[in-house]
Structure formats: structure tokens, C-alpha cells
Amino acid sequence: MKYPIGIQSFERIIEDGYVYVDKTHLIYDLTHSGSIYFLSRPRRFGKSLLVSTLENYYLGHKELFKGLAMEKLEKEWNVHPVFHVDFNGANFTKEGVLETMLEDYVNKWEKQYGLHTNRELETGLRFRDVLKSAHEQTGHRAVVLIDEYDKPILDVLDMDNELEDRHRNVLKAFYSIFKVADAHLQFVLLTGVTKFSQVSVFSGFNQPKDISMDTRYETLCGITQEELDRYFAEPISAMAIKYRCSTEEMKSLLQQKYDGYHFSESLTDVYNPFSLLNALDSLQIRDYWFSSGTPTYLIRLLAHFKENMNELTGKYYPPEEFIDYKADVERPLPMIYQGGYLTIKDYDMRRNRFLLDFPNNEVKNGFLTALVAAYLQPRKQLSNWIDDVVDALEAGEADTLCTLFTSFLASIPYTMRRKEDETEKERYFQYTFYLIMRLISVYTVYVEKVQSQGRVDCIVETPQYIYIFEFKLDGTADEALQQIEDKGYAREYVADSRKLFRIGAVFSSETGTIGEWKTR
Incomplete structure (x- = not known):
């Protein structure tokens, strides 16, 4: 079996015998149900392959669809002029790259249809004339496919505000011609990671139908x-x-x-x-x-976290809070969701609320590792440290855990610690603890688990051991252990056959690491 890894050309996949998961029944329904669409999906999720499949369909390449659902569904196979804009390959951090790319596309299309347009005319208006000419020359309305429409914005997001605004305006002017060229358009699809609103690049033309959360097309990309x-x-x-x-x-x-x-x-x-x-x-x-690569905009986004990742995951949200991105890096939830780092885990129909959390272990571990690296900047190699902690948990070596936690915290540069006041110190250590425990959650890990008499800092369950952690900032380990007893944190495990460890640990704001650690 040949796997089309990194191959985004539908034509190449079919002709070279790569495995193709047939989505053409959904594509047929999409192309016969409307005309202007927007689809958001995470990177490397098959958006470019979808665009390539649509391109070959509208170009009438019937032979490529042999044996697929489309072969039986489509009866006419009309050939349409197709205009495909792909923003994937360019670096838009340099001024003028976007304008040059659009100019190059329009030049090529003008030559294709024999147009000699005034080059001083705006690129969007020249594209309008191309669409009209293509319709008139072929007798069929045009198809426009724009892949990764938001890359010119994401490349400079929160890095160069002036260039970001310029890219928005250029794209807005280019897309605005879809409204005046409506009579010449058969189908339009824009794909991307993020849907921008309010400061929208879409505001110049009829709003595309957003199918990103449409039940009919939820499996259009990806594998069920x-x-x-x-x-x-x-x-x-x-x-x-x-x-x-x-x-x-x-x-x-x-x-x-x-x-x-x-x-x-x-x-x-x-x-x-x-x-x-x-x-x-x-x-x-x-x-x-x-x-395969953490997007640079995500790294920049992580720099804005203020001890609030634990407040984002595992919560219910109304759709407007995570669907539309309003270019506010201080409210990162929509970007994290649309980037594929969080996903829907449950739906409350009565309240129209969606539960968001990490989709799977790959994303959770990768995202938290990137977050720890950005927030704490430890000198220790995270993957090796996590493996050592898991080994210690499996072996029931509580004293080894103390050594590992102490060395990891000691590897965090002094400049990263919050030192402003007692509240800031406490928030820093709480968030540091949260990130560490989420990182090592190979087993069942409860962080700030609510019980009848209080909130436990952390409980880790392995097949043979149960660890109950209570952490104090500049207190004593005895105080932490006493709280475990007074609040009855271990009560629910009385009948459990696994060995139970009660661990009281103290964070020292002076040294930035473990000041005291006791096990009972």
C-alpha cells in the first residue's frame, strides 16, 4: 500500500496508485448545494488535497474519478475555467510578497485568456475582467479555489501590525471582486486555519457559507x-x-x-x-x-499566556467564543481551537454550549511541551525528564520523584520566576505545577480535583500505586500532609488495593524549587 504522505495533488495520488480515501460523495453534495464556501481545518488536515480534487472535478477530468463515488453521481462533467490561488508556499513576513504573488497569478491568467489589461489597474479589478472573459470564452462560469487564505495574515500576526493591516487590506480588495463578478462565478471555496471576523477580509463581498461546523461536511477532511x-x-x-x-x-x-x-x-x-x-x-x-513543525504564530501566541491555560481546557463555551477570531491575542481560545490544539468533546444542546479539550495524546503532549518551553524555558530536556518521572511513578519511588521535581524546577532560569508580590508568586507556582502534572499524565492524573471537603492539588493513579500530592508555597511539608488528613483526601481510596502515597511538598519562592518534601 502506498501512502500519499506530503502529496496534495489528487491527480498524482490517483495516477501513481496511492491510497485515496473517497470523499467525492461529499464533494458532489457540496458543489450541488451552494456556491461560495469557507472551510477551516487545522494544518496538514487535507485541505490542499480537497482543493486539488475540486480542481480536477471542475476541469472535467472524469478518468481520474473512475471507481469513486463521483463517477456514478456526476452525469454532465462540464468543464469550467478554474482559478486556483495557493498561499502555502510563500513567506509573507517580507513587504510586497503578497502583492507580487497576486500580480503573478493575474498576469498568468490574462495571458491564458488573451487579455491586455491596463497594468496600472488594481489587481482585483483585473481579476474581475479575467473572470468575465473566462465565462464568455468558455460558456461556463468560473471556479475560484483559494488555499490557506489566511497565511499572509498568520505569518505576521502579532509581529508586524503595519504589515498585517496591509495584508488585510490587499486581500479584502482582491476578494471584493467576487461580489461584482457574481454572475461569472460557479463555485468559490476558501480554506484556511482561522476564520477572521469583524476586521474581516471577507467584508468586501457576500459572506461565504462557513461549513467548518456543518454536520454534513464534518468528515470532508480527515479520516473516520x-x-x-x-x-x-x-x-x-x-x-x-x-x-x-x-x-x-x-x-x-x-x-x-x-x-x-x-x-x-x-x-x-x-x-x-x-x-x-x-x-x-x-x-x-x-x-x-x-x-512536523509548530507554527510560528502559535509560539508568539504562547508568549501572551498569563497562567490561564488551565482555565481554557475542559470548559463549556458558547460557539461565538471559539469560532470567530477577532485578532485579539489576549483572547487566544479561537486560534487554539481552530489550529487543532483543542476540539469539541461534548455538546449541551439545551444551553448551546460546547466542551473544549485536547483532541488526543499527541496534541496534548506536544502543545503542553511547547507551552512549558515558552513559559518556563527550562534547561532540562523535557522528553527525557518526563520519561524519568513516569518510570519513578511506575516503580513507586516517591523519593526519586522528589529529586526529579527539584532538579527540573532548579533548571528554570531565575528570570522566569514571578517575583512581584505574593499573589504573583503563588500564581506562578500553581501554574508551573499544573503544566508539569499535565505533561506527565501518561496515567490518570487529576489536577485540583474537587472532593466533598476540599480541592486536592493532584492525584496520580497508576496500575499499582496512588499518589496524593499537596503543595504549599513557602509553608511546611507537615502542613501539607496534615491537610491531606484533615480534608480526607485519601478517603475514597480506602478500599483500593493499590499502595497509597501521601506526599507533602513545599515550593520555595526564594530558591524556585522544592524546599521540603515528605512522604507518608
């Missing part, structure tokens, strides 16, 4: 469980043999690592296609999506 079972049974069996487990256990491992995305209230599970295909090809479970 049914598709995984139908197309990839053989490599899953091969992985099971390699990992010395059953097929069902192998499927469970793949689900935990790469599944869990939901794009509507129907909560249909969708796998990250990039990671899944890489895993099936190499027969290795690894962090493919996150290790």
Missing part, C-alpha cells in the same frame, strides 16, 4: 473510524504484530494518539490524517503532526 477500518485493515494488523498486541488493542492505541477531533455537535470522530498515515506507513506510533 469507518474509513480506517475499511481502507487500512492490513497495516493495522501489521502494526498489531509488531507491537505484540491484538488488532483491537492496536486500534485503541491509534485512537488515543491520533483520533478525537470533532467538528460539529454530532461528535463524529475524525483522525488526524497526517499522523495516522505516517504511523501506518512506518508502523510506528510517534508524534508526527506536532513534530
Whole structure:
């Protein structure tokens, strides 16, 4: 089986015999139900392949769809003029790159249709004339496909406000011609990661229909469980043999690592296609999506976190709070959601609220690692440290945990610690503790778990051990242990056969690391 890893050309996938998960029944429905659409999906989620499939469909390449659902659904196969704009390959941090790219596209199209337009005319108006001419010359209305429409903005977001505003205005002027050229348009699709609103680049033309959370098209990109079972049974069996487990256990491992995305209230599970295909090809479970590159805008976004990541996850939100991005880096939730770092986990129909959390282990671990690196800037190698902590938890070595926590906290530069006042100090250590415990959550980890008599700082459950942590800032370990007893934090585990550790630990604001650690 050949896997189309990194291949975004539908034509190449079909002609060269790569596996193609048939989405053409959804594409047929999409193209026959409306005309102007917007679709948001995370990076490397198949948006470019969708655009390429649409391009070949509208160009009438019937032979490429042999054996696919589209072959039976489409009867006419009309050939339309297609205009494909792909912003993927350019770096828009330099002034003038966006204008040059659009100019180049329009020049090429003018030559294609024999137009000799005044070059002093705005690029958008020249494109309007191209669309009109293409319609008149071919007898069929034009199709416009714009891939990663938001990249010119994301590349400079929160980095160069002047260039960001300029890119918005250029794109707004270019897209505004869709309104005046409406009579010449058959179909328009804009794809991207983020939907910008209020300061919208879309405001110059009729608002596209946003299908990002449309139940009918939630599986338009990505791979469902049914598709995984139908197309990839053989490599899953091969992985099971390699990992010395059953097929069902192998499927469970793949689900935990790469599944869990939901794009509507129907909560249909969708796998990250990039990671899944890489895993099936190499027969290795690894962090493919996150290790393929953290977007620079996310790194810049992380710099704005003020001890609030623990307030974002595991909460219900109205859709307007995470769907529309209003270019406010102090409110990062929409960007984190649309970037694929959070997803819908539940839907409360009565209140129209969505529960957001990490989609799977790959994203959770990758995102938190990036967040820790940006927030704490530790000198220790995070992955090695996490492995050591997990080993200690598995072995029931509470004293080793003390050593590991002490050394990690000591590796954080002094300049990163909050020193302004007692409230800031406490928030810093609370957030540091939260990030650390989320990072090592290979097993069941409860952070600030609510019980009948209070809120436990942390409980970690492994197959053989239970660890109850209570942390104090500049207090004593005895005070922490006494709180565990007074509040009855261990009461729910009285009948549990696993060995229980009660750990009282003290953060020292003076040294920035563990000041005292006692186990009972």
C-alpha cells in the first residue's frame, strides 16, 4: 500500500496508485448545494488535497474519478475555467510578497485568456475582467479555489501590525471582486486555519457559507473510524504484530494518539490524517503532526499566556467564543481551537454550549511541551525528564520523584520566576505545577480535583500505586500532609488495593524549587 504522505495533488495520488480515501460523495453534495464556501481545518488536515480534487472535478477530468463515488453521481462533467490561488508556499513576513504573488497569478491568467489589461489597474479589478472573459470564452462560469487564505495574515500576526493591516487590506480588495463578478462565478471555496471576523477580509463581498461546523461536511477532511477500518485493515494488523498486541488493542492505541477531533455537535470522530498515515506507513506510533513543525504564530501566541491555560481546557463555551477570531491575542481560545490544539468533546444542546479539550495524546503532549518551553524555558530536556518521572511513578519511588521535581524546577532560569508580590508568586507556582502534572499524565492524573471537603492539588493513579500530592508555597511539608488528613483526601481510596502515597511538598519562592518534601 502506498501512502500519499506530503502529496496534495489528487491527480498524482490517483495516477501513481496511492491510497485515496473517497470523499467525492461529499464533494458532489457540496458543489450541488451552494456556491461560495469557507472551510477551516487545522494544518496538514487535507485541505490542499480537497482543493486539488475540486480542481480536477471542475476541469472535467472524469478518468481520474473512475471507481469513486463521483463517477456514478456526476452525469454532465462540464468543464469550467478554474482559478486556483495557493498561499502555502510563500513567506509573507517580507513587504510586497503578497502583492507580487497576486500580480503573478493575474498576469498568468490574462495571458491564458488573451487579455491586455491596463497594468496600472488594481489587481482585483483585473481579476474581475479575467473572470468575465473566462465565462464568455468558455460558456461556463468560473471556479475560484483559494488555499490557506489566511497565511499572509498568520505569518505576521502579532509581529508586524503595519504589515498585517496591509495584508488585510490587499486581500479584502482582491476578494471584493467576487461580489461584482457574481454572475461569472460557479463555485468559490476558501480554506484556511482561522476564520477572521469583524476586521474581516471577507467584508468586501457576500459572506461565504462557513461549513467548518456543518454536520454534513464534518468528515470532508480527515479520516473516520469507518474509513480506517475499511481502507487500512492490513497495516493495522501489521502494526498489531509488531507491537505484540491484538488488532483491537492496536486500534485503541491509534485512537488515543491520533483520533478525537470533532467538528460539529454530532461528535463524529475524525483522525488526524497526517499522523495516522505516517504511523501506518512506518508502523510506528510517534508524534508526527506536532513534530512536523509548530507554527510560528502559535509560539508568539504562547508568549501572551498569563497562567490561564488551565482555565481554557475542559470548559463549556458558547460557539461565538471559539469560532470567530477577532485578532485579539489576549483572547487566544479561537486560534487554539481552530489550529487543532483543542476540539469539541461534548455538546449541551439545551444551553448551546460546547466542551473544549485536547483532541488526543499527541496534541496534548506536544502543545503542553511547547507551552512549558515558552513559559518556563527550562534547561532540562523535557522528553527525557518526563520519561524519568513516569518510570519513578511506575516503580513507586516517591523519593526519586522528589529529586526529579527539584532538579527540573532548579533548571528554570531565575528570570522566569514571578517575583512581584505574593499573589504573583503563588500564581506562578500553581501554574508551573499544573503544566508539569499535565505533561506527565501518561496515567490518570487529576489536577485540583474537587472532593466533598476540599480541592486536592493532584492525584496520580497508576496500575499499582496512588499518589496524593499537596503543595504549599513557602509553608511546611507537615502542613501539607496534615491537610491531606484533615480534608480526607485519601478517603475514597480506602478500599483500593493499590499502595497509597501521601506526599507533602513545599515550593520555595526564594530558591524556585522544592524546599521540603515528605512522604507518608
